[in-house]
Amino acid sequence: MSAETKELKASTGIQGLDKMLKGGLIPGRPYVLSGSVGSGRTTLAVQFLQQGVRQGERALLVAIDEPPAEIRENVRYLGWDVGKIRILDVHPTARAYSRKVAMVEIAAQRSVGSLREAKDDAKADAMKLASPDLSVQSLQLMLRQELQETRYSRVVIDSLTTLKRLSGEADIDMGMMSLLRFLSESNLTCLLVTDVPDFTSVEPEIFISRGEIRLHRIMTGTKIERCVTIEKMRGSSHDTIPRPLTIAKEGVQVNAGKKVPKAALAMLQGIPGSLR
Amino acid sequence: MIRERAKIGIEGLDEMLEGGLLTGRPYVFSGTSGTGKSTMGMHFLVEGAMNGERVLYVAIDEPPNEVFLNFRKMGWDLSGISVLDGTPDVLNYDKTPVRDVSSERKIVPLASVGEAIRRTVEKAPTDMTVSTLQELMKQEFKERKYTRIVIDSLTSLKHFYIRTSEEFATLQSFFRTLSDLGATSVLTVQIPEVFRPGIESQLARGEIRLHKWFDGRGLMRGVTIEKYRGSSHDSRMRHLKITQTGIVVPMAEGGKRKKSSAPEESEPEKEPKASEDAGLEKKEELPLPPPPENGMKEMRPPIASGDTTEGCDSDGSGGSPT
Numbered sequence: 001m002s003a004e005t006k007e008l009k010a011s012t013g014i015q016g017l018d019k020m021l022k023g024g025l026i027p028g029r030p031y032v033l034s035g036s037v038g039s040g041r042t043t044l045a046v047q048f049l050q051q052g053v054r055q056g057e058r059a060l061l062v063a064i065d066e067p068p069a070e071i072r073e074n075v076r077y078l079g080w081d082v083g084k085i086r087i088l089d090v091h092p093t094a095r096a097y098s099r100k101v102a103m104v105e106i107a108a109q110r111s112v113g114s115l116r117e118a119k120d121d122a123k124a125d126a127m128k129l130a131s132p133d134l135s136v137q138s139l140q141l142m143l144r145q146e147l148q149e150t151r152y153s154r155v156v157i158d159s160l161t162t163l164k165r166l167s168g169e170a171d172i173d174m175g176m177m178s179l180l181r182f183l184s185e186s187n188l189t190c191l192l193v194t195d196v197p198d199f200t201s202v203e204p205e206i207f208i209s210r211g212e213i214r215l216h217r218i219m220t221g222t223k224i225e226r227c228v229t230i231e232k233m234r235g236s237s238h239d240t241i242p243r244p245l246t247i248a249k250e251g252v253q254v255n256a257g258k259k260v261p262k263a264a265l266a267m268l269q270g271i272p273g274s275l276r
Numbered sequence: 277m278i279r280e281r282a283k284i285g286i287e288g289l290d291e292m293l294e295g296g297l298l299t300g301r302p303y304v305f306s307g308t309s310g311t312g313k314s315t316m317g318m319h320f321l322v323e324g325a326m327n328g329e330r331v332l333y334v335a336i337d338e339p340p341n342e343v344f345l346n347f348r349k350m351g352w353d354l355s356g357i358s359v360l361d362g363t364p365d366v367l368n369y370d371k372t373p374v375r376d377v378s379s380e381r382k383i384v385p386l387a388s389v390g391e392a393i394r395r396t397v398e399k400a401p402t403d404m405t406v407s408t409l410q411e412l413m414k415q416e417f418k419e420r421k422y423t424r425i426v427i428d429s430l431t432s433l434k435h436f437y438i439r440t441s442e443e444f445a446t447l448q449s450f451f452r453t454l455s456d457l458g459a460t461s462v463l464t465v466q467i468p469e470v471f472r473p474g475i476e477s478q479l480a481r482g483e484i485r486l487h488k489w490f491d492g493r494g495l496m497r498g499v500t501i502e503k504y505r506g507s508s509h510d511s512r513m514r515h516l517k518i519t520q521t522g523i524v525v526p527m528a529e530g531g532k533r534k535k536s537s538a539p540e541e542s543e544p545e546k547e548p549k550a551s552e553d554a555g556l557e558k559k560e561e562l563p564l565p566p567p568p569e570n571g572m573k574e575m576r577p578p579i580a581s582g583d584t585t586e587g588c589d590s591d592g593s594g595g596s597p598t
Contacts, residue, residue, distance in 0.1 A: 184339065
C-alpha cells in the first residue's frame with residue numbers, strides 16, 4: 001500500500017468495506033449505495049454517519065423512505081448511540097421526532113396525504129401553506145438552508161429512488177445533476193441510497209456519482225447469501241471481488257478476506273450486467 | 277487507406293485497431309459504469325501529449341479538479357492536457373436571468389486546475405448548452421488547433437444539455453462539428469447493463485466497448501471493437517486490466533501481424549510484470565483465464581453477445597489471426 005494509504009480517506013465505519021476501498025471513500029464526493037430491499041443499505045448508511053460522528057464530524061441523514069423514529073428504533077436495536085446523527089425528516093407521512101434524535105428545524109415538506117393527519121397541528125398547518133411538495137428541487141433548497149447554519153461533512157440521502165418518485169419533475173435529470181453538484185460544492189461526502197439500477201436505462205446519478213457500492217441479497221436454494229461489490233470507484237483502486245456481508249448485532253460487517261460461496265457467485269454471474 | 281493513425285497508448289488495444297484510430301474522426305468509448313471509459317480516454321490524451329500534440333479534455337460529468345487528482349495518482353504526466361470545464365452549475369431555481377456562458381468558461385491547462393471544485397456563482401448560474409459548448413470549441417480552435425479531444429461524457433451531454441425531441445439532430449450536428457474541427461475525438465458513453473443500441477454508436481465512426489462481468493472466480497474485464505469504419509480490426513474480445521498505472525490490454529500471442537508495425541515497435545516498453553507489481557487490484561485478481569484466442573466469445577456477458585458482434589466479424593475477419 002503505497003501513496004494510497006497516506007492520503008486522507010473517509011472511513012465507512014465498516015472495517016472490511018474500508019479494506020475493499022483501500023482505506024475508505026475519497027472525501028467531498030457523492031457516491032451511490034445501491035441494493036435491493038433488505039440488503040442492508042440503510043444500516044450501512046447509518047454506520048457511515050456514525051463513523052463520522054465518532055471522528056467529531058457532523059453527519060446528516062435525510063430520511064425520505066422511513067420515518068426517522070423507526071430508523072432510530074432499528075439502529076438502537078443494533079446497540080448504537082445514534083443521538084448525534086442529525087436527521088432531516090422529509091418523510092411524507094411521519095412527522096414525529098424522538099427526543100434523542102436532534103431535530104432539525106427547517107421548512108419541512110410533506111405530501112398532500114400527510115396534511116390531513118397533521119391537521120390539528122398549528123405549526124404544520126402554517127408550514128403547509130408555505131412549503132411545496134418534496135422534490136429534488138425543494139430538497140436542494142432545504143439542504144442549502146440547513147448547510148448555511150451547520151457545517152456537515154457527511155450526508156446520507158435515504159433514498160434517492162423515492163425522492164425521484166416523489167418529484168416527478170420533467171427535468172429530473174437536470175435537477176439530479178444540480179443536487180449532486182450542490183453536494184460536492186458543499187464539500188460533503190455523500191452516500192445516496194438507491195434501488196438496484198434499472199438495467200435497461202442509464203440513470204444520471206449512476207454516471208455522475210464518483211462511485212457505486214452495491215449490496216446483493218441472493219437466494220441460493222437453501223439460504224440467503226449477502227455480498228457487496230464495488231461497481232465503480234473513481235480515483236482509487238479497489239477490491240473487484242464480491243465479498244460476503246453479514247448483518248449482525250453490531251451492524252453490517254464485511255469480510256474482505258473471504259470469497260462469496262460458489263453458489264452465490266454463480267447467481268451473480270447468471271444475471272445480466274452487474275445485477276449479478 | 278493511407279490515413280494516419282492516432283494511437284490510444286494501450287498496446288494491446290492499438291494492436292486490435294491495427295495501429296490506432298484513424299485521425300480526424302469521432303469515436304465512441306462505451307461501457308457500463310466503472311468499466312474504465314474515462315481512464316481510457318485519458319490514456320488517449322496522454323499518448324497524444326507525449327507526442328507533442330495539443331489535446332483537449334472536455335469535462336462534463338466530473339469536475340476537472342477531481343479528474344486531475346484521480347489521474348495524477350496514476351503517475352501520468354498531465355502537463356500537456358488542456359481542459360474545458362463543461363460541468364453544469366447548481367440550479368438556482370430563481371428567476372434570475374442566466375448569463376452567457378461563453379464569457380465565463382475558458383480552456384485552461386488541466387494541471388492548473390486547483391484542488392477545490394469550481395463554485396457556482398451564487399447569484400447567476402450559467403446556462404450551458406450543446407450549442408454554447410460547440411461555439412466555445414470553435415472559438416478556441418480559431419486560435420489553437422487541437423489534434424485530440426475527449427468528451428467525457430456524451431451521456432451527460434445528452435441528459436443535461438439536449439432536449440429529447442431534438443436529440444438526434446443536435447447530436448448529429450455535434451458530431452459534424454467535431455469532424456469539421458479536424459481533431460480525432462473520443463466521446464465516452466455510458467450504456468445500460470442490458471444493452472440497447474444508441475444513436476451515438478450510429479453516428480460515430482467507430483466504437484470501442486468496455487465490458488465487465490463475473491466469470492465465477494471474480495470480476496473480469498474485457499474490450500471489444502464493435503465498429504470501425506475504414507479499417508480492419510480484431511473482432512475478438514481481449515481481456516483488460518485496470519492497474520494503478522492505467523489500463524493494460526495484452527498483446528496477441530505470437531502477434532506477428534502484418535503492416536502496422538507501430539504496436540510491435542513499442543512492444544519492448546511493455547512490462548507486464550512491472551504493472552502486475554504496481555497494481556494492488558491486480559494482486560487480488562485471479563490469474564488471467566485462457567488467452568483471448570480460445571473461447572473468448574463464451575466468456576462475454578450473456579447480454580452483449582450476439583447483438584453487435586456479427587457485423588464486426590465480417591468486416592474484421594481479415595484482421596483476425598487464425
